[in-house]
Amino acid sequence: MLPSYLTMAAILFCIGLYGALVKRNAVVVLLSLELMLNAVNLNLIAFSKYGVVPSLTGQIFSLFTITVAAAEAAIGVAILIALFRMRGTVNVDEFDKMRR
Amino acid sequence: MFNIAFTGEFTAFFVFSAIMICGAVLMISLDKVVHMVISMAAVFLGLAGMFVLLEAEFVAFVQVLIYAGAVSILMIFGIMMTKHHAGETEPAKPIHQSLAAIAALSLFGVLFYAIRTTTFPEPAVFQQSEDNTMAIGELLYTGYVIPFELLSVLLTVAFIGAIVLAKKEAD
Numbered sequence: 001m002l003p004s005y006l007t008m009a010a011i012l013f014c015i016g017l018y019g020a021l022v023k024r025n026a027v028v029v030l031l032s033l034e035l036m037l038n039a040v041n042l043n044l045i046a047f048s049k050y051g052v053v054p055s056l057t058g059q060i061f062s063l064f065t066i067t068v069a070a071a072e073a074a075i076g077v078a079i080l081i082a083l084f085r086m087r088g089t090v091n092v093d094e095f096d097k098m099r100r
Numbered sequence: 101m102f103n104i105a106f107t108g109e110f111t112a113f114f115v116f117s118a119i120m121i122c123g124a125v126l127m128i129s130l131d132k133v134v135h136m137v138i139s140m141a142a143v144f145l146g147l148a149g150m151f152v153l154l155e156a157e158f159v160a161f162v163q164v165l166i167y168a169g170a171v172s173i174l175m176i177f178g179i180m181m182t183k184h185h186a187g188e189t190e191p192a193k194p195i196h197q198s199l200a201a202i203a204a205l206s207l208f209g210v211l212f213y214a215i216r217t218t219t220f221p222e223p224a225v226f227q228q229s230e231d232n233t234m235a236i237g238e239l240l241y242t243g244y245v246i247p248f249e250l251l252s253v254l255l256t257v258a259f260i261g262a263i264v265l266a267k268k269e270a271d
Contacts, residue, residue: 001109001110001113002220003215003216003218003220004113004117005113005150005154006211006215007211007212007215008113008117008120008150010208010211010212010215011121011124011208012120012124012143013207013211014204014205014207014208014211015121015124015125015127015128015204016124017200017203017204017207018128018200018201018203018204019127019128021196021200021203021204022128022196022197022200022201025133027133027137027175027178027179027182028127028133028136030175030178031127031136031137031140031175032127034140034167034171035124035127035140035143038143038144038147038167041147041159041163042147042150042151045151045154045156045159046154048154048156049154049155049156049223050220050223051223052221052223052224053223053224054223054224056235056236056239057239059156059158059159059232059236060236060239060240060244062156062159063159063162063236063240064247064251066159066162066163066166066167067251067254067255068251068254069171070166070170070171070255071254071255071258071259072258073171073174073175074174074258074259074262075258075261075262075265077174077175077177077178077262077266078261078262078263078265078266079265080178080182081178081181081182081265081266082265082266084181084182084183085268090182090183
């Protein structure tokens with residue numbers, strides 16, 4: 001069963017990568033990042049059951065990842081709201097002040 | 101390589117993975133941002149079901165609470181605070197889009213090849229404790245106290261930072 005779970009996580013990660021590269025709306029880019037983090041969680045938990053040395057460590061690691069992802073989402077949305085107040089848009093293509 | 105026994109676990113895995121792939125592909129292809137968030141919630145719920153299959157009940161419930169609950173609502177709030185009827189207006193440039201597709205597909209190809217060619221050793225027999233939550237709690241407060249405390253500090257700092265960032269500038 002382990003290769004099936006790993007393949008599933010790879011599919012999710014690649015869809016997330018595509019979304020993060022293509023989408024213009026910054027909220028959707030954040031969502032795609034969450035999708036990639038979730039794929040990593042699935043890997044961690046799959047290895048915690050089917051790995052060479054199965055133990056609870058993988059589950060604890062995935063709890064840590066979930067916490068960091070929640071903090072990342074909160075900070076990301078806050079930065080988005082601040083940027084929207086300043087520039088009036090959430091299109092990632094228009095956040096290019098540092099390039100000019 | 102593909103001889104698959106149709107056990108209960110495989111059937112449940114198939115159903116959950118169908119839900120998750122549908123949700124993820126809909127997330128990529130839908131027009132309105134709110135619909136994208138709703139389809140992501142389907143992905144999060146399917147992932148929680150998969151965690152139950154992997155005997156990680158506590159993580160599954162945390163997944164439902166944090167992702168399907170908190171993160172989805174946070175994203176919907178983010179949409180409400182920025183643009184109400186936001187959608188993807190003009191599509192990305194075709195060359196940009198096809199380059200991104202090639203990158204994602206080739207990454208998937210490499211990963212798939214690596215997964216299929218690796219021979220995974222048989223896992224050692226591991227007796228899952230009866231109470232998954234209690235075992236995780238004991239581990240968190242014995243072996244992983246310092247990361248746990250660091251993480252709580254990180255979470256506090258992140259939430260204070262989020263409030264400060266999103267607060268209206270005092271005039």
